Amino acid sequence: MSDGNTQGLTLYEYFSCPFCMMTRRVIQQLGVEIDRRDILKNNHFKQELITGGGKSQVPCLRIESPEQVIWMYESRDIIHYLKQHFSN
Secondary structure, three states: OOOOOOOOEEEEEOOOOHHHHHHHHHHHHHOOOOEEEEOOOOHHHHHHHHHHHOOOOOOEEEEEOOOOEEEEEOHHHHHHHHHHHHOO
16 A cells, blocks of 8 residues: 655665665665765765664665654665555
């Protein structure tokens, strides 16, 4: 069931990461727009990831709501989350 709301979602990644590629492919297949932050092109994004999530591992999906911020690592977990929330 799609709630259609991608506000508050940010994907930390870098272009050549194979796990990031898999995650981006699913995002494209689902037709959702998610803010993407390349940690190799922008050191500020890398620092956000380390400060918020505790490590520089990508991909990482930051899920921000008024109640909490979740830093979800592991491409399989991210893909499962996206499919749960955005599949038709």
